[in-house]
Amino acid sequence: MPPPTQRQPAKPTGLDCRLAVLGKDARLTPHRREVFEVLAASTDHPTATDLYTRVKDRSPHISLATVYNCLDHLTTAGLIKLVHLERGQSRYCANLHEHVHFHCETCGKVIDAHPASDFDPAKFWNLPKGTRITRTDLAIHGTCDACASK
Amino acid sequence: MPPPTQRQPAKPTGLDCRLAVLGKDARLTPHRREVFEVLAASTDHPTATDLYTRVKDRSPHISLATVYNCLDHLTTAGLIKLVHLERGQSRYCANLHEHVHFHCETCGKVIDAHPASDFDPAKFWNLPKGTRITRTDLAIHGTCDACASK
DNA sequence: TTTAGAATTAGAATGATTCTAATGTTCCAA
DNA sequence: TTGGAACATTAGAATCATTCTAATTCTAAA
Structure with a gap:
């Protein structure tokens, strides 16, 4: 029998609950969590590069490609929305x-x-x-x- | 060499009526007319490069920059609509x-x-x-x- | 006709996004 | 535990759409 994950007994926060769906198809890595948390804390519909600079404050070694990758996974999982309002950069939104x-x-x-x-x-x-x-x-x-x- | 076509004194078509508004701020040049006509005849929401290849059939010397320029003027004049549906190329639409x-x-x-x-x-x-x-x-x-x- | 301003062009530059190849990490089965 | 498959990450290159540039051509008004 596969041993059940002996995870922390902490209650999941709202964000954790939402992120739980990631487990099915993609891992909830620290980077994905951070990108999601930073976006969820933003009300200004940031672009990928906006998020890149914000996440770098916490994880200085993250690369822009990883931010794009995380955003793609979060979008596919339905956790965030991709918004196209104008030419140029896409924007992201965690308001579901x-x-x-x-x-x-x-x-x-x-x-x-x-x-x-x-x-x-x-x-x-x-x-x-x-x-x-x-x-x-x-x-x-x-x-x-x-x-x-x- | 063939003389330039001595154009008909025909009544303005629907397209001509619509294009008449261009006169105020921008000239109705042959290229602008062609880009508009090709778009108006398209039902598939073409991209700038789609339009470029279609207009080239009539005007082989037109450049992609001119197509963008024409599309910008037509959009500004309110004659066509710019549509952003996904990442990548913008699409255009003459259905007003x-x-x-x-x-x-x-x-x-x-x-x-x-x-x-x-x-x-x-x-x-x-x-x-x-x-x-x-x-x-x-x-x-x-x-x-x-x-x-x- | 002259001339200033607008239009056009090819190609360069820019900017956003995706791809690549190398490396690191995690999960699962033996 | 361990070894390997699959996934994640990285820096930088590549790609693609769009805009810019500088030279040239065209147009309309004086």
Whole structure:
């Protein structure tokens, strides 16, 4: 019989709970944990290089390739979201609650906006028969209050 | 050598009407017209390099930089839309009717889906006060019927 | 016609991402 | 435990999309 892992009796934190799903297909390595934790602590939708510089504060030897690798695994596992708002760098987001992204075209800031009421895209759009939806991405572009006031 | 075509005094087509707005800020050059016409005749949301190869059939001397330049001007003029669905190349779309993009993650195909009923993003999402919306971009990712049937 | 400004070009430069090959780490079965 | 297979990590190279540059050509208005 395989011995059960004699793991720490500590209660898993919220992040640990979320990260537990990684075990199935990919290891929860210290780097993956760190990348996830740093992203989860960020509210500014950082890019891969943003995360690289932030994670380097804790793990000075991590490489950018590893950050990309970790982000890919976390995205595949559904733990984080990849966001494409504009040309250039992709952004990442650990907010898994249903939300959309408001992108200020003046200052570049990205703000999460949460639903005021139910939103079911399938209700609104005539998608071809047989289409299977895995995720939706709503990006709202415009000018944020601060920029509009200037 | 053949004389340059002495163009018809024909009525402006739908495309000409749309292109007329270019006159204000940018010239309607033959290249810009061609890029627009080729895009307007495409239903597959081509990338800049896709358009480059298609336009080269008509204008063998056009450069990729010019295609990018034309696409930038047409986008700025509001004649076409820039679509970011995934990493890598941006895609372009000349369908200005309100619609969303369905992206098949298996075959990469992009399908326009039109509204079944009114959709006003401002109704559904709690955007910060003072936010001004200039455009919204809804991308629906999943599997198309053909890929799902396999 | 002249001329300033815009458009175009080829190729170089940039920047984001992915790949490669070498090395290190972990897990599992014997 | 141990040996090996599979996975993770690294630095740097390679790739790919896009933008920039500098030279040239075109256009429109004076």
